Each structure stands twice: as structure tokens, then as C-alpha cells.
Amino acid sequence: MKITVDQDKCCGAGTCVLLAPDVFDQREEDGIVLLLDETPGTGLHDIVREAADVCPGAAITVSE
Numbered sequence: 001m002k003i004t005v006d007q008d009k010c011c012g013a014g015t016c017v018l019l020a021p022d023v024f025d026q027r028e029e030d031g032i033v034l035l036l037d038e039t040p041g042t043g044l045h046d047i048v049r050e051a052a053d054v055c056p057g058a059a060i061t062v063s064e
Helices: 015-019 041-053
Strands: 002-005 024-026 033-034 062-063
Touching: 002 033, 015 024, 015 041, 041 062
Parallel strands: none
Antiparallel strands: 002 062, 024 033
């Protein structure tokens, strides 16, 4: 799995951080997503897919 984020699409909702704090964080100044781990371990794959699915800005892309 490889993850990419498009910060221009991010609306700062923070759902990804709530679901997968080991993979995502937010910039303090504006809440825009920060990618902490672009290739997370298999134990995080399901929750990362869920974070991508519920992202209101469709800012997270997951490649298998």
C-alpha cells in the first residue's frame, strides 16, 4: 500500500487523524493533512482505506 495526499483538496476536517493518527497528522496553523507514513504496515491498511473513503475533500489516495 502507498498513500498520497493532496493538500489542496484537504478541508481540514481531521477525520483521517482521528482514524489513523500513526499515518496522518494536521498542520497546526490551518488543519491541513500531513502524511506521516506513506507506506504503513499491513495492520493499518483497513483503517487507512476507511480514512480515504470518509475524507470529505477526497484528499487521500490509496494505491495497492
